[in-house]
Amino acid sequence: MSELAIQTDKLVKAYSELKAVDELSLNVPRAAIYGFLGRNGAGKTSTLKMLLGLARPTAGGGTVLGFPLGPGQVAILERTAYVSETKVLYGTLTARELVRFTRGFYPRWSDDAVAKYARSFEIPMDRPFAKLSLGNRTKVCLLLALAQKADLLILDEPASGLDPVAVDEFQRVLVEDLASDGRTVLISSHQLADMERVAELVGVIDHGKLLLEARLDDIKSQYRLITAAGAALPHAKTADMVSVSASGDFCKYVLRQNAEAFAAGLRNQGATVTEVSPLGLREIFLELVRKEESCTSGNVGAKTASVSSPVL
Amino acid sequence: MLLHINPSSGVPIYLQIENQVKHYIASGALKPGEALPSVRRVAADLRVNPNTAARAYQNLERDGLLRTVPGGRTYVAENPAGLLKSEKVRRLRPYARQIAVEGTQLRLDPREIVNLVQQELEALEVGNERIGNSNR
Numbered sequence: 247m248s249e250l251a252i253q254t255d256k257l258v259k260a261y262s263e264l265k266a267v268d269e270l271s272l273n274v275p276r277a278a279i280y281g282f283l284g285r286n287g288a289g290k291t292s293t294l295k296m297l298l299g300l301a302r303p304t305a306g307g308g309t310v311l312g313f314p315l316g317p318g319q320v321a322i323l324e325r326t327a328y329v330s331e332t333k334v335l336y337g338t339l340t341a342r343e344l345v346r347f348t349r350g351f352y353p354r355w356s357d358d359a360v361a362k363y364a365r366s367f368e369i370p371m372d373r374p375f376a377k378l379s380l381g382n383r384t385k386v387c388l389l390l391a392l393a394q395k396a397d398l399l400i401l402d403e404p405a406s407g408l409d410p411v412a413v414d415e416f417q418r419v420l421v422e423d424l425a426s427d428g429r430t431v432l433i434s435s436h437q438l439a440d441m442e443r444v445a446e447l448v449g450v451i452d453h454g455k456l457l458l459e460a461r462l463d464d465i466k467s468q469y470r471l472i473t474a475a476g477a478a479l480p481h482a483k484t485a486d487m488v489s490v491s492a493s494g495d496f497c498k499y500v501l502r503q504n505a506e507a508f509a510a511g512l513r514n515q516g517a518t519v520t521e522v523s524p525l526g527l528r529e530i531f532l533e534l535v536r537k538e539e540s541c542t543s544g545n546v547g548a549k550t551a552s553v554s555s556p557v558l
Numbered sequence: 559m560l561l562h563i564n565p566s567s568g569v570p571i572y573l574q575i576e577n578q579v580k581h582y583i584a585s586g587a588l589k590p591g592e593a594l595p596s597v598r599r600v601a602a603d604l605r606v607n608p609n610t611a612a613r614a615y616q617n618l619e620r621d622g623l624l625r626t627v628p629g630g631r632t633y634v635a636e637n638p639a640g641l642l643k644s645e646k647v648r649r650l651r652p653y654a655r656q657i658a659v660e661g662t663q664l665r666l667d668p669r670e671i672v673n674l675v676q677q678e679l680e681a682l683e684v685g686n687e688r689i690g691n692s693n694r
Contacts, residue, residue, distance in 0.1 A: 279607055414605065422602040425609075442565040446607045463570040463613070518663075524568030 251276045251398050251430035252297060254308030254315075259292045259301060259454075266292040268454030269306065274432055274447070279425055281445035281462070282434040285535055289454040290434045291331055294400055298328055311398055324352060327391035331402040331434075333383040337376030341369055341386045345393070354395040363389050366415055380407030388416065392423075398430045405437055413440065420444050442527040452535045462527070469525050470505030473498050476517030488533045500525070500533045559588060559595065563604055571606050575614035583623055583634055586686040594624065594632045 252274035259267035267289045274280045284290045295301035297310055299317040307314060313321045335344055341364070349355040364371055367385045370378065375386060384406045391399060405413050421444055424431055435441055441448070442462065449459040458465070469488070479497040483490050486508065488500040501508055509519045525533075559582055563574045582588040594600075597615055601608040615632055618624040625635045661671035 417605040418602060421605060421608055422598070425601075425607060426598055439566050443563075443571070443604075443606050446609050463572060463610070466568060466570045467573075526566035526568050528566065529568075 249275055250309070251278070252280075252308070252310050252432060254293075254297075254306065256306040257293065257296060257303055257308055258305035259289070259296060260304040265454050267296070267303075270451070270454065270456050272308070272449060272456065273459065274430060276430050277425070277428040278447055279420060279431045279433065279445050281441040281448040282432055282451070283436075283438070283441065283448055283531060284434075284451035288451045288535075290451060291402060292454075293451070294328075294402055294432075294434060297400065298323070298326065325396055326398045326400060327394040327396035329384075329387045329391050329399075329401045329404050331406075333380065333387045333406060335375050335383070335386065335390075338374050340374055341371040341389065344375065344386065344390060348390050349393070352394045352396075356393050356395050359393040359395065360389065363392050363419070366419075367412060381409060381412065384408055385412065392419065396429065398432070399424065400432045402434045403436070404433060405435065405440060417444055438526075438528045438531060448527070450531065450534055457534055465530060466524055466527075468503045468505075469530050470501050471498065471521065471523050471525055471529070472501060472505060472509055472512070472519060473521040474509075474512050474517045474519045476512070476515065478515065479512070479517055488530075489536070500530075561600065561604060563606065565606070571604075571610045572613040572617070575600070575604075575611060576617055579614070579618055580623065585682055588634050590634050590636045592634045594634065596630065596632070 250273055252272060254270055254272040256269040256271055257267055258265060258269055270289070270293060272293070282290055282293075292301065296303050297308070297315055299315060299319045299322065302317055303315075307316075309315060310319075310322045311325050313319055315322065336347075339347065345360055349357070363369070367389065369385045369389055370382060375383060378386065384404070385408070388401075388404060391401070405416060408416060417440065420431060425444075433441065433445065445462055447460065448462050448465065450457045473496065475496050477495065479492070479495075481490060481492050481497070486501050486504050488502050489498075490500075491498050499508070505522060509522050512519050559579070561575060561578050563571050565571060567574070579588070579594075588594070594615075595603075597608055597611045600615075601611040604611070615624060615626070619626060619632075623635055624632050626632045657671060657675065661668075661674075666674075
């Protein structure tokens with residue numbers, strides 16, 4: 247049994263000239279909660295569809311739970327619970343009827359789980375799906391996914407429309423019921439504050455490419471924001487930097503590693519380093535995707551000053 | 559033990575948990591030999607990844623502050639940090655350096671900086687006494 251629940255190898259999805267997914271190599275270990283993050287149109291949903299066999303890769307491949315990914319892979323589908331971004335189920339059926347319809351497909355279906363989560367999420371079980379609010383529709387989708395007792399859950403915006411109480415219950419379920427049971431969860435979400443609590447690993451995708459894949463703890467202990475004041479601060483972006491922006495005598499640097507050494511270097515040059523602070527996931531994400539947008543070849547981004555200074 | 563974490567603060571969650579547990583132990587609110595909630599309980603209550611809670615507990619155990627028995631329960635170590643004096647000093651030095659740097663950058667007098675540390679130590683002792691008194 248491989249230790250990776252999901253592994254892709256230079257996965258590509260192209261629509262004519264446009265590469266929605268561009269040589270993506272994802273690594274999701276078993277029993278991990280993995281946050282799959284990216285802007286709108288970055289390629290998240292296209293990637294998830296390929297994992298589930300709902301779309302055919304243009305190039306590259308991968309495995310899900312050890313099985314090669316591709317269309318009609320029943321072995322993957324019966325072990326993987328999926329909540330799609332669009333919370334669409336048969337509109338005329340009630341949640342109770344949807345349960346009855348769905349349970350036959352999944353060998354490990356748990357009626358106890360249905361009862362438990364219907365209660366803890368306070369799901370209206372006897373109203374037609376189409377008549378439910380978005381939040382309640384999301385809850386029904388989650389219910390059907392959780393009751394499958396799947397080894398792998400792929401959740402696309404699983405908190406869509408959920409009220410804060412339901413979000414809290416969902417997070418409790420993630421950490422208490424899923425993670426503790428050793429199930430793997432891949433979550434694609436824009437709710438970075440929520441992801442920050444529960445995700446162990448994150449993968450950031452932008453323009454179809456994987457910008458970053460690492461343990462969240464490591465990212466947080468390496469990435470630093472450095473603000474400095476001085477006359478001759480360097481403006482050039484080094485390999486360690488995510489971004490640099492200057493305003494008069496002040497400079498703001500976001501480093502992905504070696505922050506202390508960089509700050510020490512600045513101090514040695516006589517600059518005043520006013521701040522070396524850690525960054526939350528939201529700030530890291532914004533710095534990462536913003537910069538990658540303005541740089542096409544990894545050169546100094548458009549926002550930096552034109553003055554060139556010796557790089558430390 | 560009431561833990562509270564801020565997931566967006568930039569400080570890794572496992573570190574926040576560690577620091578709070580250390581504070582509880584240092585102030586006497588958690589006594590040597592006292593049992594801690596399980597990793598699973600902590601993770602569920604805080605709504606954080608169990609591996610995060612596990613990492614905090616593991617680090618504290620490595621540092622000699624906690625002890626896990628076969629069977630799984632975790633306790634505050636009887637003799638917290640059975641470390642060599644030199645190792646304790648080595649561990650504390652980065653914090654001392656930080657205080658020295660910060661204080662100097664703020665143009666505080668060295669004596670004022672030392673006083674500050676003294677006040678914090680006294681506050682901890684007072685906290686310890688209060689808890690000791692309330693337990694009688």
